[in-house]
Amino acid sequence: MERIVVxxxxxxxxxxxxxxxxxxxxNKLISLDDLFWEPDGFNTKRPKEIVKSDIERLKVKSNWVVEGVFGALAEAFMPYSDFVIFLDIPWEVCKASMLSRARQGQTDESLNRLIDWxxxxxxxxxxNSHSFHYALYEYFSGNKLRLESRTQVNEWLENINQARSHLTGYQ
Structure with a gap:
């Protein structure tokens, strides 16, 4: 797994x-939020030409993990990916996670807007929808994984960590 889209x-x-x-x-982590938004937070979009240029430069590199909700940006990485993970987690779980984490500079108003979105x-x-993410996942012809609960995510992580431990000789 050298190029992964989540x-x-x-x-x-x-x-x-x-x-x-x-x-x-x-792998190198590529956050679609970081590509889409200016560094000062989630208020100002980066210019489309710069976003496109960054994607063109990054997608051909090896060993990356791209993560995010921006389907149009993720779509550009898909032909270069060798593995796709779709986190198809119920809304109640997503909402609870959003409420439990605080981002620097986030106000109650901005958090409420994000939750509504x-x-x-x-x-x-x-x-940026479930249906588009599902379509990207379904049409991807390489290795892929759909995880529908925190338990499935944790089990999968445990399995890859155990496999890595066996390959490196650590128990």
């Missing part, structure tokens, strides 16, 4: 899972 709703655990994969495999994930149209 898709899912806000609060589904994309960042957590991606960080764990990076720890295990040494993420709640629409399962019903909205467009490339």
């Amino acid at each position: 898709l899912g709703n806000g609060g589904s655990g994309k960042s957590f899972l991606s960080e764990e994969i990076v720890k295990a495999n040494g 993420c709640a629409e994930y399962y019903t909205r149209d467009g490339k």
Whole structure:
């Protein structure tokens, strides 16, 4: 697994899972939030030309994990990916995760807007939707995995960590 795309709703655990994969495999983490938004937070979008240029530069490199909800950006990485993980986690779990984490500079108002936007994930149209993420997952012809609960995520992580331990000789 050298090039991995992790898709899912806000609060589904994309960042957590991606960080764990990076720890295990040494891949470079590419957050679609970081590509889409200016560094000062989630208020200003980066210029489309710069985002496109960054994607063109990054997608041809090896050993990356791309994670995020921005389906149009993830779609650009798909032809270069050798593994796709779709975190198809229930909304109640995603919402609880979002409420339990605080991001630097996040206000109650911005958190509520984010929760409202993420709640629409399962019903909205467009490339930032459950239906589009599912279509990307379904049409991907390489290795792929759909995880539908925190238990499945943790079991999968345990399995890859055990496999890595056996390969490196550590128990």
